[in-house]
Amino acid sequence: MAGASLLTLLDDIATILDDVAAMSKVAARKTAGVLGDDLALNAQQVSGVASERELPVVFAVAMGSFKNKVILVPMAMLISAFIPWAITPLLMFGGLFLCYEGFEKVYHSLTHKRAPVIDDDAVVAKAKADIEDLAAFEKEKIKGAIRTDFVLSAEIIAISLGVAAHMDLMGQFLTLCVIAIVITVGVYGLVAGIVKIDDLGLYLAQRKPSGIGHKLGLGLVSAAPYLMKILTFVGTIAMFMVGGGILTHGIHVVSEWILHAETLVSQVSVVGDVLGLLTPSVLNALFGVVAGGLAVLLMNGVTKLLPAKD
Incomplete structure (x- = not known):
C-alpha cells in the first residue's frame, strides 16, 4: 500500500510539473512583446556606466528584478485566490498599457528631435566631472532600471497569471515562479551579453x-549600436502585437x-x-496601435486639463 501511495504521489507530481512546463511555455510566448522591450530598455539603462562596472551594475539590477518578482508573485496569488474576477480586467489593463x-x-x-549620440566614454567623463561620488551615479542608474523593471515585471506576471488562470493555486504559483526565474535570468x-558586445569586438580587433x-x-x-536599434524596433512592434492580442481576446x-x-x-x-x-x-498589432493612440490622446487631454504645477 505504501509503495502504491508513493507511486501515485510521484505520478501526481509529474503531472503537475508537466502542466507547469506547458503553461510556462505558453506564458513565455505571450510575454514576448514585454521581453523585447525589457531587453532594450535595460541595455539602455546601463549605458553611461564605466566599461569595467557594466557587469556589476547589470547584476545589481538583476537582483533588484528578483526582489520585484518576490513582491509581485504573492500579490498575483492573492488576487487569484480572493478576487479571481479581477484577473481579466487587470490583464486587459496590462494590454492597454503595453x-x-x-x-x-x-x-x-x-x-522630438533626436539627441546627439554620445559614446559611453564621454558620458562617463561627464559623470566624473559633474558628480563627486561616482558610486551615487551608479546607484541612480540601478534605481532607475529597477523601477522600469517593476513595471515590465508586473505586466509579465499579469500575462502569465492570465495564461495559468484555469490551473489550481499550486499550479499557478509554480508557473509564475518558473516564469519569474527563467525570464529574469534570460x-x-x-x-550582460549585449552591453559587452562592443568590448568583445574591441578585444578581438586589438588582439x-x-x-x-x-x-x-x-x-x-560597428554592429552594437544597430543591435540596440533593432531590439527597440522589434520590441515596439511586439508590444503592439501582444497588447493588441490581449485586448482583442478580451x-x-x-x-x-x-x-x-x-x-x-x-x-x-x-x-x-x-x-x-x-x-x-x-x-492584433493594428488594433494595438489604434488603442495605444486613443490612450495617448486621452492621457494628453487629461494632462492638459490638470492645473499646472508651480
Missing part, C-alpha cells in the same frame, strides 16, 4: 592587427471578427496558409 507605452514611444520619437543574461579576428571585432563594434466581437478574417484569407490559393498565419498578428 499599447499606450508602445504608441507613446513612437509618438515621442516622431515629435533577460539579464542577454543584457591582432589583421585577419578574421580583427575584422570580426570591428564588425561587432473583446468577443473583435476576436470573432479577426477569426473570420483569418478564415477568409486562408482560402486564398497558394499563399492562403501563410496569410492565415500572419493575419491575426497583423490585425
Whole structure:
C-alpha cells in the first residue's frame, strides 16, 4: 500500500510539473512583446556606466528584478485566490498599457528631435566631472532600471497569471515562479551579453592587427549600436502585437471578427496558409496601435486639463 501511495504521489507530481512546463511555455510566448522591450530598455539603462562596472551594475539590477518578482508573485496569488474576477480586467489593463507605452514611444520619437549620440566614454567623463561620488551615479542608474523593471515585471506576471488562470493555486504559483526565474535570468543574461558586445569586438580587433579576428571585432563594434536599434524596433512592434492580442481576446466581437478574417484569407490559393498565419498578428498589432493612440490622446487631454504645477 505504501509503495502504491508513493507511486501515485510521484505520478501526481509529474503531472503537475508537466502542466507547469506547458503553461510556462505558453506564458513565455505571450510575454514576448514585454521581453523585447525589457531587453532594450535595460541595455539602455546601463549605458553611461564605466566599461569595467557594466557587469556589476547589470547584476545589481538583476537582483533588484528578483526582489520585484518576490513582491509581485504573492500579490498575483492573492488576487487569484480572493478576487479571481479581477484577473481579466487587470490583464486587459496590462494590454492597454503595453499599447499606450508602445504608441507613446513612437509618438515621442516622431515629435522630438533626436539627441546627439554620445559614446559611453564621454558620458562617463561627464559623470566624473559633474558628480563627486561616482558610486551615487551608479546607484541612480540601478534605481532607475529597477523601477522600469517593476513595471515590465508586473505586466509579465499579469500575462502569465492570465495564461495559468484555469490551473489550481499550486499550479499557478509554480508557473509564475518558473516564469519569474527563467525570464529574469534570460533577460539579464542577454543584457550582460549585449552591453559587452562592443568590448568583445574591441578585444578581438586589438588582439591582432589583421585577419578574421580583427575584422570580426570591428564588425561587432560597428554592429552594437544597430543591435540596440533593432531590439527597440522589434520590441515596439511586439508590444503592439501582444497588447493588441490581449485586448482583442478580451473583446468577443473583435476576436470573432479577426477569426473570420483569418478564415477568409486562408482560402486564398497558394499563399492562403501563410496569410492565415500572419493575419491575426497583423490585425492584433493594428488594433494595438489604434488603442495605444486613443490612450495617448486621452492621457494628453487629461494632462492638459490638470492645473499646472508651480
